[in-house]
Amino acid sequence: MTTFRKIVSAGLVSAGMLIGGTLGMTSAAMAIDPGTYKIGWVADRTGVVAFAGVSYAQGGQLAVEEINASGKLGDGVKLEIVEREGASEPARSIQGYNQLVADREIIATACCIFSGIAGALKPIAKNNGVPLVFYGATMPNLPELPLIYNVTSLPGVQEVALSKYLVEVLKPKTVAYFVLADNEAFQQRYKASREVFEAAGAETVGVATALGHDTDFTAQATQLIALKPDLIMVYVTQIPAAGFIQAVRQRGWEGHMATNEAISPIAVWKKIGEALAGVPFSVAFTADTAETPPAKAFVENYRKKFGADPDVYAAQGYTAVQLIAQGLEKLQGKPTREQLAEAMASLNTIENDVFGGIKLVDGQLITDKNNFVAWTREGKIAPWKP
Amino acid sequence: MELFASQLLNGLSLGSLYALFGIGFGLVFATMGILNAAQGCYATWAAIIALAAAESLGLPFPLIILAAVLGGGVVAIGVDQLGFQPLRARKVDMLGALITSIAFWMILDSLAGFATGQQSLSFPAWSYPGYMLTTNPIPLPAMQIISISTLIVITVAMHYMIAHTRLGSAIRAVGWNPVAASLGGVNSRTIILLTAALAGAISGLAGLLGGVLTSNVSFTLGQSLMLKGFAAVVVGGYTDVRGTAIAGLLLGVLEVFCGQYISTALRDGFTYSLLLLFLLVRPQGLFGSRGFIRA
Numbered sequence: 001m002t003t004f005r006k007i008v009s010a011g012l013v014s015a016g017m018l019i020g021g022t023l024g025m026t027s028a029a030m031a032i033d034p035g036t037y038k039i040g041w042v043a044d045r046t047g048v049v050a051f052a053g054v055s056y057a058q059g060g061q062l063a064v065e066e067i068n069a070s071g072k073l074g075d076g077v078k079l080e081i082v083e084r085e086g087a088s089e090p091a092r093s094i095q096g097y098n099q100l101v102a103d104r105e106i107i108a109t110a111c112c113i114f115s116g117i118a119g120a121l122k123p124i125a126k127n128n129g130v131p132l133v134f135y136g137a138t139m140p141n142l143p144e145l146p147l148i149y150n151v152t153s154l155p156g157v158q159e160v161a162l163s164k165y166l167v168e169v170l171k172p173k174t175v176a177y178f179v180l181a182d183n184e185a186f187q188q189r190y191k192a193s194r195e196v197f198e199a200a201g202a203e204t205v206g207v208a209t210a211l212g213h214d215t216d217f218t219a220q221a222t223q224l225i226a227l228k229p230d231l232i233m234v235y236v237t238q239i240p241a242a243g244f245i246q247a248v249r250q251r252g253w254e255g256h257m258a259t260n261e262a263i264s265p266i267a268v269w270k271k272i273g274e275a276l277a278g279v280p281f282s283v284a285f286t287a288d289t290a291e292t293p294p295a296k297a298f299v300e301n302y303r304k305k306f307g308a309d310p311d312v313y314a315a316q317g318y319t320a321v322q323l324i325a326q327g328l329e330k331l332q333g334k335p336t337r338e339q340l341a342e343a344m345a346s347l348n349t350i351e352n353d354v355f356g357g358i359k360l361v362d363g364q365l366i367t368d369k370n371n372f373v374a375w376t377r378e379g380k381i382a383p384w385k386p
Numbered sequence: 387m388e389l390f391a392s393q394l395l396n397g398l399s400l401g402s403l404y405a406l407f408g409i410g411f412g413l414v415f416a417t418m419g420i421l422n423a424a425q426g427c428y429a430t431w432a433a434i435i436a437l438a439a440a441e442s443l444g445l446p447f448p449l450i451i452l453a454a455v456l457g458g459g460v461v462a463i464g465v466d467q468l469g470f471q472p473l474r475a476r477k478v479d480m481l482g483a484l485i486t487s488i489a490f491w492m493i494l495d496s497l498a499g500f501a502t503g504q505q506s507l508s509f510p511a512w513s514y515p516g517y518m519l520t521t522n523p524i525p526l527p528a529m530q531i532i533s534i535s536t537l538i539v540i541t542v543a544m545h546y547m548i549a550h551t552r553l554g555s556a557i558r559a560v561g562w563n564p565v566a567a568s569l570g571g572v573n574s575r576t577i578i579l580l581t582a583a584l585a586g587a588i589s590g591l592a593g594l595l596g597g598v599l600t601s602n603v604s605f606t607l608g609q610s611l612m613l614k615g616f617a618a619v620v621v622g623g624y625t626d627v628r629g630t631a632i633a634g635l636l637l638g639v640l641e642v643f644c645g646q647y648i649s650t651a652l653r654d655g656f657t658y659s660l661l662l663l664f665l666l667v668r669p670q671g672l673f674g675s676r677g678f679i680r681a
């Protein structure tokens with residue numbers, strides 16, 4: 001055997017050993033130790049946004065059950081959610097979160113619909129070195145690698161896209177806005193949208209505002225109808241959006257309105273009904289428009305378990321757990337919070353994508369698709385047709 | 387001008403809810419000396435009971451109103467007998483009653499959240515007159531007119547009852563001094579029960595109308611009425627339902643006009659500044675007399 005052949009043979013053997021070793025390690029050693037791994041979850045099952053909080057929690061719960069049933073994390077490995085009720089109150093959420101992070105068996109955490117509460121929990125997570133995934137906070141720039149993530153599909157991005165689309169198809173000359181005065185996230189969303197319309201030459205003829213705890217929107221409806229705008233953009237949460245749209249339609253105004261994902265849950269349709277029909281909104285996920293196999297499976301399993309269609313909030317709760325599980329999948333032995341954080345930070349997408357195209361950019365989930373949809377008169381969500 | 391008139395109507399409609407709720411709230415304070423923080427829950431629960439009755443039995447609107455009135459009354463009697471009667475028996479002061487009422491507020495609110503599945507529900511469209519009486523020169527929603535008319539009827543009836551009937555005299559007597567009223571032949575316990583039921587029923591009526599007008603039946607319904615109803619009582623005076631009615635309407639109109647012509651963000655600031663001003667300048671309210679204690 002020539003020296004050259006010896007070298008090539010040795011190289012091939014080494015490479016074979018290396019590949020074999022690596023593959024062997026992947027199948028056997030690349031799994032975390034058997035046991036139960038706990039995820040701390042600050043839930044909002046009660047309080048002012050409980051209508052969404054229940055969905056987030058149920059989405060998370062479904063993900064845990066699916067992951068445990070699949071055995072994808074390894075033999076004898078189980079995930080478990082430990083819930084503390086935050087009720088969307090800062091003090092209760094912080095207290096609950098402190099209890100969760102004090103438990104060393106909790107390897108990762110998830111929380112928050114309100115961005116203010118999310119901001120308050122962030123330093124606690126950082127001080128305790130525990131990964132924290134926001135499932136519902138819409139404020140941009142919340143993530144901070146390797147510990148802080150946000151799987152909320154940032155609505156501002158979608159709304160800018162919707163506004164551009166509305167400019168293109170409706171060509172409005174005048175636009176009026178209904179906005180929450182005491183909600184920074186909605187203020188930002190409104191401003192981003194207004195910029196788009198004004199850049200396209202649409203005049204802002206009026207801005208009516210409400211406060212987050214308001215329940216009567218007849219005055220704002222009257223105020224904006226009187227301006228006779230070509231389009232009314234609605235940037236508020238669920239109760240004001242539903243109440244305002246109903247008040248506008250009840251007063252006989254048939255002009256164009258557009259809003260956000262707040263009206264996407266089936267409960268809003270049941271509450272308001274036909275007044276919502278034809279009002280476009282942008283949303284990252286709906287059960288009626290789910291197309292991909294993971295999305296369809298999610299819808300089916302959710303219906304089976306909870307007897308209702310999942311909404312966008314359930315999809316986000318589901319995705320929060322998937323992100324944590326995917327981080328665990330990359331580890332072996334008995335992982336620490338810090339190791340899990342590093343593993344999660346290395347991810348650039350999330351498997352079991354129910355949104356139909358997502359990526360993780362610096363810890364922030366970005367959805368690729370823009371769904372411009374509307375309720376039909378039959379109570380289904382369908383792509384919006386101008 | 388049309389806008390002004392429409393907003394005036396919106397303000398009067400909103401104010402009628404505050405006023406109705408305030409009348410129930412003020413009645414409890416004037417008669418029993420209880421600042422009842424749970425009163426908002428009576429409105430919430432009345433609306434929930436009425437909604438359940440409407441959906442399960444398919445009742446017409448007048449019977450839905452009856453269900454709300456009865457529901458509010460029953461919840462109020464329940465809270466009074468479970469929470470306040472034991473305190474009265476032990477002669478616990480107003481602070482004890484306030485703390486008890488806060489406890490009931492928390493409990494009833496939580497239960498309301500579960501009863502509605504943590505959702506904001508609304509009355510089915512067929513269950514109430516959701517149409518416009520006319521759209522020219524201004525839109526005139528039937529429900530807003532019903533709400534304002536209800537306030538007028540309740541105010542007149544309550545004023546007449548309190549000022550001109552034996553029952554009203556008994557209520558005033560118990561409010562002034564239950565022991566003296568008993569010595570004068572009034573059954574204080576029965577009067578207190580009746581007052582609690584009446585206050586609950588009126589708050590229930592406010593809850594029902596609020597639930598229909600705002601398409602919101604949830605635990606937030608009573609909360610939104612509570613503070614403004616309280617403000618209406620303070621501004622109007624505890625001693626006269628006419629004052630509460632006028633103050634409630636005033637608050638509603640002020641809120642709507644403030645949102646229309648100044649700023650929504652400043653709206654609650656305006657409302658509570660007015661409350662503060664009245665507490666400083668005229669603590670007895672619009673119709674109250676300077677020498678009053680209560681009732």
